[in-house]
Amino acid sequence: MKILIVKLSSLGDVVHTMPAVQDIRRALPDAQVHWVVEQSFVPLVQRCEGVHEVIGCELRRWRKSPLGTHTRSAWRQFSMELRGNAYDAVIDLQGLTKSALVARAARVTEGGKRYALANRTEGSGWEAPTRWLADVAIAIAPRAHAVTRSRELCAQALQYSVPLELRYGLRADAHDLAAPGGFPCVAFVHGTSREDKCWPQEHWIELGRRLIAQGFRIGLPHGDASELARAQAIAQALGPQAQVWERLDLGRMVDRLAACAGVIGVDSGLSHVAVALDLPHVQIYNFETAWRTGPIERERQLAVYAQPTPSVDAVWQGWRDVMPSSR
Numbered sequence: 001m002k003i004l005i006v007k008l009s010s011l012g013d014v015v016h017t018m019p020a021v022q023d024i025r026r027a028l029p030d031a032q033v034h035w036v037v038e039q040s041f042v043p044l045v046q047r048c049e050g051v052h053e054v055i056g057c058e059l060r061r062w063r064k065s066p067l068g069t070h071t072r073s074a075w076r077q078f079s080m081e082l083r084g085n086a087y088d089a090v091i092d093l094q095g096l097t098k099s100a101l102v103a104r105a106a107r108v109t110e111g112g113k114r115y116a117l118a119n120r121t122e123g124s125g126w127e128a129p130t131r132w133l134a135d136v137a138i139a140i141a142p143r144a145h146a147v148t149r150s151r152e153l154c155a156q157a158l159q160y161s162v163p164l165e166l167r168y169g170l171r172a173d174a175h176d177l178a179a180p181g182g183f184p185c186v187a188f189v190h191g192t193s194r195e196d197k198c199w200p201q202e203h204w205i206e207l208g209r210r211l212i213a214q215g216f217r218i219g220l221p222h223g224d225a226s227e228l229a230r231a232q233a234i235a236q237a238l239g240p241q242a243q244v245w246e247r248l249d250l251g252r253m254v255d256r257l258a259a260c261a262g263v264i265g266v267d268s269g270l271s272h273v274a275v276a277l278d279l280p281h282v283q284i285y286n287f288e289t290a291w292r293t294g295p296i297e298r299e300r301q302l303a304v305y306a307q308p309t310p311s312v313d314a315v316w317q318g319w320r321d322v323m324p325s326s327r
Helices: 011-027 039-045 069-082 097-105 146-158 201-213 225-238 250-258 269-276 312-322
Strands: 002-006 032-038 051-057 086-092 107-117 136-138 185-189 217-220 242-244 262-266 281-285 301-305
Touching: 002 011, 002 097, 011 032, 011 039, 011 146, 011 269, 032 039, 039 051, 039 250, 051 069, 069 097, 086 097, 086 146, 097 107, 107 146, 136 146, 185 201, 185 269, 201 217, 201 225, 201 312, 217 225, 225 242, 250 269, 262 269, 262 312, 269 281, 281 312, 301 312
Parallel strands: 002 032, 002 086, 032 051, 086 107, 107 136, 185 217, 185 262, 217 242, 262 281, 281 301
Antiparallel strands: none
């Protein structure tokens, strides 16, 4: 049996889909799972256990010049790869028009079907064409965690029960990335796609000082120019025990995070990667949305929420809760 997962982006959404793949592996051990995703996330999905083939696309870039020569050529190549296999089930876990069109373009076997969400769940994006273009539209409880939504949709489409165990199956190779000098590293995921999700820079500095006093080093990843500037400012305030990381592709970033003692971060894709790696992790929320994107069923992970933003003391206490050795 061949199954195609369509989950194109973004980073957190891709990570939240991984447990559904582990459920499929457990329920249908002979199944081959293929996955269509934006090209920038291919190195991440390649590290998801149970994914036999990853098909990369660049819909975000193609939309900027839909009639351009390069776009037409790239789309033809993508279409050939997409239709190179016939699938017994195509499952659109994105719920958007673009993902519905990709799912529709995939080739199915005789008797094969395309499945999609029949309704919007609270706080998620959803567009009606995903239902119209599917062969079977499946309704999910309106209030559902992002991980649960994907697990439930796949379970109903493929007719198995959602297992009690939650696994992400994200592999990492961290053996050569241990912090130099023997000092354990805590990564600060300070950047996110929305400014109103950020935590104040002075809070990061105060938290970093407390961690350094306990013998930790601070790692500072960044994804764009503004995040780099913030990382540099935090590192300058904290001194030599704080390091601004070089830019890494997602595969190497997984490795770098896996080598850390833990991660403290805002509601961001890299924080969700930390959850998937089962690292000690505190996730910072300025909005009461942790119920649908935050850590679930993880003893060493928790979300801290307050408005307008959690205090340093609250995040510090969260860290002490997930890292008993810090008490």
